[in-house]
Amino acid sequence: MSKNQAKNQTYLAEATIHIRDHCLCLHAQRAARALARRFDDALRPHGITSGQFSLLNVLNRQEPVAMGPVAKFLAMDRSTLTANLKPLERQGLVSIEIDPEDRRSRKLLITAEGRKVLRAAVGVWKREHAALESEIGVDPEPLRAGLRAIA
């Protein structure tokens, strides 16, 4: 191996170690996966995933909302929201209606059944989230602040 090749490999080895330890994207994906699994497990008895729980939460309003603002709030692509609504609509937990004011737009509404499921799931969330916060052993506020600053 030439001197330059050796230097390159050292540079790359050092860079990858730094990235493994410091990359916020990597750390965020790991945490997101771990949390999704945890809440998926906890919510499974109620027949919804953690992502569906979050979406039902967002839709639990007096007035129906359009897709754009919901996708923006969830920091997801609009087409992802379209996909995510399908299982919820099939299960009868949300309804999607063409907005008569602007026929391109859709009004998203949680159904009575959706509220029933959400109501029960909220109890699970409270238990599980309290357990999580006590387990992680760090102040959750700066963590939340950092996550908010990113999204």
Next chain:
Amino acid sequence: MSKNQAKNQTYLAEATIHIRDHCLCLHAQRAARALARRFDDALRPHGITSGQFSLLNVLNRQEPVAMGPVAKFLAMDRSTLTANLKPLERQGLVSIEIDPEDRRSRKLLITAEGRKVLRAAVGVWKREHAALESEIGVDPEPLRAGLRAIA
């Protein structure tokens, strides 16, 4: 509406507002989506996604690693790792070999081509991550600590 129905709706409305503001699972998913999009964009010229970049980073070692430890480090299901390796193997960036010591196990190795791509992508990461840290306007250390505590 009966008094009890009204109370239920108030309870649920208050709970959902609290959850929207405080759920670490929701906030982590949002941040993870936003960061994945950002680094996917930045890395696109090099033909890899943010997740593939992280995986190449983990595989950039002297000694080959088995799938179990890699999945654990990435906090992902083993079957997800199996799936994630496929595009990288197809592109010739990693190779997967049966471990002769234990024929159930696989040895994961980054290829020379993989190192070449990784090397170029590291430059992108450095620029993009520095920009990210300066943009978020909060100390990244407590954020990283919180994310580590979760995963």
Next chain:
DNA sequence: CGGATATGTTTTGATATCAATATAATATTA
């Protein structure tokens, strides 16, 4: 009015994710 442009959603195709199950190989133990 009518063509160009802009906006909102859906579709398509690729990757990502997990649980459950299956397959393969090793290790244990009767």
Next chain:
DNA sequence: TAATATTATATTGATATCAAAACATATCCG
């Protein structure tokens, strides 16, 4: 040694994710 249990990975089926392109409707402007 043979049956059983354990370990490591792969497959399957469902949901999640995004970009790009398609589609539908609305707005703008000449």
